[in-house]
Amino acid sequence: MIKNYRMKLYALFMLLALAGCSTLIGPHSPTAYENATSLKAEVLVTLGKANTPYSDNEAEIEAIKLKAEQAYEYVKGVPKNQLSTKQWEILKDPDGDLLGNFLKRWKERSTLSDTIIEEYKKLASDAFDEIICLEANKKEPTECMTDGDSNNG
Amino acid sequence: MANFDDFIDALKEGAKKLAGETFDGFEDQAKKDAEDFIEKSKEDLKRWTKLLAQGDINEQDFSDLVLAKKALAEMFALRQAGLTLIKLERFRKGFINLVVDTAFDVFL
Numbered sequence: 001m002i003k004n005y006r007m008k009l010y011a012l013f014m015l016l017a018l019a020g021c022s023t024l025i026g027p028h029s030p031t032a033y034e035n036a037t038s039l040k041a042e043v044l045v046t047l048g049k050a051n052t053p054y055s056d057n058e059a060e061i062e063a064i065k066l067k068a069e070q071a072y073e074y075v076k077g078v079p080k081n082q083l084s085t086k087q088w089e090i091l092k093d094p095d096g097d098l099l100g101n102f103l104k105r106w107k108e109r110s111t112l113s114d115t116i117i118e119e120y121k122k123l124a125s126d127a128f129d130e131i132i133c134l135e136a137n138k139k140e141p142t143e144c145m146t147d148g149d150s151n152n153g
Numbered sequence: 154m155a156n157f158d159d160f161i162d163a164l165k166e167g168a169k170k171l172a173g174e175t176f177d178g179f180e181d182q183a184k185k186d187a188e189d190f191i192e193k194s195k196e197d198l199k200r201w202t203k204l205l206a207q208g209d210i211n212e213q214d215f216s217d218l219v220l221a222k223k224a225l226a227e228m229f230a231l232r233q234a235g236l237t238l239i240k241l242e243r244f245r246k247g248f249i250n251l252v253v254d255t256a257f258d259v260f261l
Contacts, residue, residue, distance in 0.1 A: 024245065025238040083235040087228045097220040105217065115209045116218075119201070123221045130228040134235040144186070144232070 026081035028138035035071035036135060039064065040128035047102065047121050050112040061103060068092040068099065087131045098127055160259040167251045175244045183233060190229050194222060 046064050049057050072088040075081050094100040102120045106112055133144035201218050204210045210218070 024242040025235060083231045083238070087231050090224050090228050090231075097217070097224040101217055101221065105213075113209070115204060116214050119204075119210075119218055120221070123218070123225055127225055127228055130225070130232045134232045137236055137239050 023080050025083070025138065026078045028135065029075070029078055032071070032075050032078065032084065033132065033135045033139075035067075035074060036128055036131045039067050039071055040125065040132070042067065043099065043124055043128070044121055047117060047124060050102075050106045050117045050120075051114055053110050054107045055110070061106075065092075065094075065103075084131065084134055087134065091127050091131065098124065156259055160255060163255045163259060164252065167255055168248060171244065171247045171251055175240055175247060179240055183236070186229075186233065190226070194226070197222060 043064050046057065046060050049060070054061070068088070069092060072085070072092055075084045075088055078084070090096060091098050092100070094103075102124070105116075129144065133142070136142040137144075198219070201210065201215055205212065205215045
């Protein structure tokens with residue numbers, strides 16, 4: 001009887017030890033997913049306008065910068081979400097090599113060539129897809145598609 | 154003591170099955186994702202080199218694109234790390250349920 005009680009106690013201890021471990025990664029956030037997918041579309045449209053003067057698009061550019069900052073702050077506030085937060089940091093960094101550098105060159109040169117615009121659009125699209133893929137997989141196993149994959153452009 | 158041994162045996166068997174279900178094909182998929190990323194990077198570099206040679210982009214553009222690709226590689230690595238954690242988290246939750254279910258089956 002005592003042995004059986006000890007066994008139950010041991011099983012309970014194991015369970016509590018496992019359940020007590022903190023979550024390894026933050027939960028899926030529909031808002032974070034929505035922010036990433038909608039901003040992806042807006043960013044790609046705005047980048048596509050880089051063959052027209054930067055000054056003509058300044059309001060739109062500032063709007064996407066603000067939205068990217070808001071999306072970053074949102075994911076940063078989700079517990080155990082360091083990986084997604086870091087992804088946003090890389091994407092939105094004004095001194096970074098993705099959106100930041102593209103907007104810097106656009107401002108410097110006033111307009112950019114269609115060739116460079118198309119190349120950056122592919123990179124920006126893939127960058128958003130990395131964020132979207134991670135967020136989607138927090139909900140359920142989801143195959144990740146990027147611009148380079150056959151059925152996504 | 155038989156109950157305890159039964160519990161451990163059932164737990165081992167269940168954990169093996171759970172690991173199989175949770176991680177089945179994960180390593181292969183991770184390898185494939187990495188290979189696809191590398192292959193895409195090669196194609197991009199080839200295309201950018203050609204654009205540079207043709208004068209469609211300048212050296213600064215070329216350098217910018219390579220650095221942007223490097224930033225994208227960091228984001229890809231973060232995604233892969235995240236997918237691994239998601240799998241581990243699913244295993245952890247599944248194992249907790251397994252301990253509960255097995256204990257109920259064996260002891261109650």
